[in-house]
Amino acid sequence: MLFEKLTISKRFLRELDFPMLITVLIICVFGSLNIYSASHLSYGNQFLKSQIIWIIMGFVLIYSILLIDYSLIKSYAAIIYWFGVFLLVINCIPMFQYTVNGASSWIKIGRFTMQPSEFAKVGIILMLAKELDDMEGNINNLKNFFKLTMYAVIPMALIVSQPDMGMTMVCFFTVLGIFFISGLDLKVILGGMLGLTLVVAIAWKTTLIPYYQRMRIISLFNADKYQLSFALQLTQSKIGIGSGGIFGKGFLKGTQISGGYVPESHTDFIFSVVGEEWGLVGALSLIAFYGVVIYRSINIARESKDIFGSMVCVGIVSSMLFSIFQNVGMTIGLLPITGITLPFMSYGGSSILTAFISIALILNIGMRRKKINF
Structure with a gap:
């Protein structure tokens, strides 16, 4: 049976990484505060209430997944994988597609929407x-x-077809992290990177890369020229973060955010809210909390009793690291703008539930680990 009992034994609870769980909760609370700050003037507490519901569901998911021995999850890996592929195929059918910011990466049935690529990851x-x-x-x-x-x-090919280059990049670097840590010959990795560079160069010379994605890259290096068009979001984000200074303007006091100058500030650009209202101290504190989660996840990967457990942790850490790096980088003008969310911070059901599933898997592996040398 998948669930033999509905309580976790004391033996396993003693091994549960409570510091990681508490850190995740802190990030979620901080994220909810910033979502409210970014949306309350236009939407009241609508987004805050929805996010709290997603967070509660997330912790229920964690508890449910902890009840299952992760070796049993391994036996369902193929089913989970192909179900994710099936959802991506459904996403290719026009009647189910829902387009946001140029990417048809959502499935919409009635009022229900979900992002299949998050679960496929x-x-x-x-x-x-x-x-x-x-x-x-x-x-x-x-x-x-x-x-x-x-x-x-x-x-990944199905995700590219949406086209969702942000999630494609997340998946690519997730796979790259797994391949690298599992010992793939470095020459093969370098060859793959070179091949990818060649493919991107060819795509750039043709019409394979959509115009809006092309302009996101061009405007990154010509922000002044496009500050009222393609670089508007980036320009306003940098103004907000820069004006926050060391200690920030204070909760609910961000002028860039309250003025609505930063589009998607409750989702992809949530870090702009952090920078403006909580300043450098708040931004670095958030990154430090992420550091705790990543550090403890790496330790669990090293101590896992089998390759499956280690590689699951490696894949999740790779995905989280790239998502954080890309999201923060795009809000401060170091990287092109993509639709990549900030884990546990950005508003969105698919994103946060996937993040909770990922953390639940790591906690599950850590709770049942036996230290081995490898």
Whole structure:
């Protein structure tokens, strides 16, 4: 049975990483405050209430997943993976597509919307981890490497077709992290990076990259020229973060945010709210909290009793690291704007539930770990 009982034994509870769980809760509370600040003037507490519901559901998910031995989750990895692919295929059907900011990466049925790529990302991690465990980590065997690559490419190709370049990048660097830590020959990794660069260069010379995505990159390096058009969001974000100074303007006192000058400030640009209202101290504190989660996740990966557990942790850490780096980078003008959310901070059901599932998997692996040398 999937759930043998509905309580977690004291033996496992003693191994549960409570510091990580508490840190996640702190980030969620901080995120909810910033979501309210970014949206209360236009929407009241609508987004705040929804986010709190998602957070409560997230902790219920954590508890539910902790009840299941993760070795049993491994046996369902293929089903989870192919279900994620199925959702991505459904997302290709026009009648179910819902387009946001140029990307048809949402499924809409009635009032219900979801982002399949978020859940497919978890499926990719579980599937690659399962296969690597079955292969006993022998990734440099040509047959094994080809098999793993195909499992990565299938959902990523469907995500590219949406086109959602942000999530494609997240999946790519997640897979890259798993391949690198599992011991893939460095020459193969460098060759893959070179090949990707070539593909991007060819796509840039053709019409494969949509105009709005192309302009996001161009405006990054010509912000002054496009500050009233393609770089407007970036320009206003930088003004807000810069005006926050060291200690910020205070909760609910951000003029850029309250004035509505930063679009999507409750979702993709939530870090702009942090920078303006909480200043450098608040921004660095948030990054420090993320650091705690990542550090403890890496320790669990190192101490996992099997390859599957280690690679699941590695995949989730890779995904989280890139998402944080990309999201923060785009709000301060270091990286192009994408639709990548900030884990546990940005508003959105698909995003936050996927983040909770990811943390639940890491906590599950940590709770049932036996230290081994590898």
